[in-house]
């Protein structure tokens with residue numbers, strides 16, 4: 001009964017115009033009454049004046065009531081009602097944190113795997129290790145699970161909708177993840193379609209798979225990376241558009257049996273014995289590129305994985321959502337941030353290649369990377385925010401996590417970032433130092449030198465010690481976002497600067 005009353009009240013209130021509209025409507029009736037008063041006199045117009053007054057007071061009171069009710073309904077009732085969405089979300093938030101602490105902070109899985117595999121090792125011996133030389137074993141392991149881009153994901157989410165068979169031969173169903181509506185127990189379908197079982201409770205979900213975003217026809221680069229490809233294949237080729245974890249990829253273009261070709265398939269091998277673990281880990285983390293877009297991993301990876309694993313990782317591809325993890329908190333973790341020990345080595349001490357891309361922006365919302373709302377209002381303000389806020393934040397992050405020798409590429413999420421940066425860098429640093437060029441991953445890139453605070457004497461000392469500080473990083477714009485204009489507005493200045501040979505740049509001509 002109470003529920004239906006509340007529903008009726010909500011419907012009534014929702015049909016009531018807003019306070020502002022009410023005041024405007026009320027204001028509209030008075031000019032007519034005043035002109036009538038002037039025409040026939042105030043006394044004869046008295047009934048109309050009283051009626052006008054009643055209508056005005058009534059409408060204002062009604063709008064006021066609706067305003068107060070909306071406030072109570074949206075802000076106060078959810079707090080009073082223990083079963084409201086507000087409390088349900090709070091309970092889930094607490095469960096998420098508790099589960100995370102229990103599973104990853106108290107007993108890191110990686111450590112458990114490491115110690116378990118060592119126990120198995122004592123009695124294990126087989127032909128693979130006894131007869132084959134180490135180089136051959138390594139080649140076999142690389143063939144099995146090396147030279148790929150691999151997804152590493154940890155999310156608090158509904159379970160994946162995994163299937164053993166594809167619905168048809170044309171669908172990709174990457175890693176067995178089906179994107180569709182799912183029939184519920186009563187036969188109805190979940191709405192909208194999803195790659196998750198949205199009817200089941202959320203839980204911490206580890207997931208790993210091969211990345212099939214880019215087809216095998218695109219040129220291979222080091223550590224299993226591939227050059228980007230022209231739009232038109234239906235799947236975005238940049239990391240921040242990756243849909244592998246939603247079941248979409250170019251799987252049908254890759255050789256091998258589905259769904260095995262989408263999976264890493266290394267865990268069974270790693271757990272078989274100590275030697276397999278050591279050699280497998282080396283291939284897994286030293287020859288592949290690890291793609292991470294999970295916010296929990298961008299923040300807590302040092303809590304979740306052992307120092308040994310982190311020091312093996314050689315190539316990383318990150319999709320950073322600065323609204324959820326500020327760069328200053330990147331890879332700090334809970335345990336790491338509580339430690340007062342000075343950090344002597346970068347977290348990923350073997351890192352050779354690091355690429356950071358940014359998650360897509362939401363229209364009208366804050367882009368925390370620059371501290372500005374998207375879309376940006378002023379190119380000058382954006383340029384200033386990039387130079388004085390974002391790039392120094394990236395300098396600080398790189399100092400903490402990778403050695404100075406790592407090849408770092410920061411991909412701009414929008415052409416406007418790049419547009420306000422590249423020419424300014426050429427002007428400030430000179431063309432030779434800025435090195436504007438086509439990028440190996442496609443698109444354009446230029447070099448930003450890290451501002452040095454060192455004196456000449458400090459620099460000499462640093463060079464003598466053999467560990468120079470970072471020289472800079474690449475700023476990159478993906479091929480799909482390059483915008484040199486068309487027709488008479490084509491940007492020949494940049495075309496010449498980048499040596500594009502007067503080919504109206506868009507995609508590589510093949």
Ligand SMILES: [Zn+2]
Pocket residue numbers: 173174175212249250251261262
């Ligand atoms: Zn696949």
Ligand SMILES: [Zn+2]
Pocket residue numbers: 151210211212213242243244245291
């Ligand atoms: Zn992928």
